[in-house]
Amino acid sequence: MTACGICGAQLAGADFLYNAQGQPSCSRCADRTDLADTDRRAAGNIVKAGWASLGAGIAAFACGMMFLGIITWLVAASSIVSAVFCFLGFGRDSQRFKNLLTDGQRATALTCSVIGLLFSALAVLGVATLIGLRLMGLPS
């Protein structure tokens, strides 16, 4: 007999699985661990999306200042997509992710998304380009 490494239930013969940590576990615990892993990954992706939005937003702003035209729009679009993913993640599944992310992580992700969007908006609206022109001493 083998005991489930998580709930301790006695497992007969072929009635157990190994989880990602190599512990034997019953199928019920294996399912639950799988779900928790998936949720944790999803929650982590939401935070990453926040940072991605911020990074792309700043990049879009920089592209605007360097008169990169269509590239500015593409980079801004990717920032907006990341920000939307972040907002949707918190909106739809906020209850599910509540225990997986600290308040600080959630605040960071949301703040990053908002700032990313702001930079993207400034880039798309041409404000970054105006600043670029000003820096080069050209009339704007």
Ligand SMILES: [Zn+2]
């Ligand atoms: Zn178990």
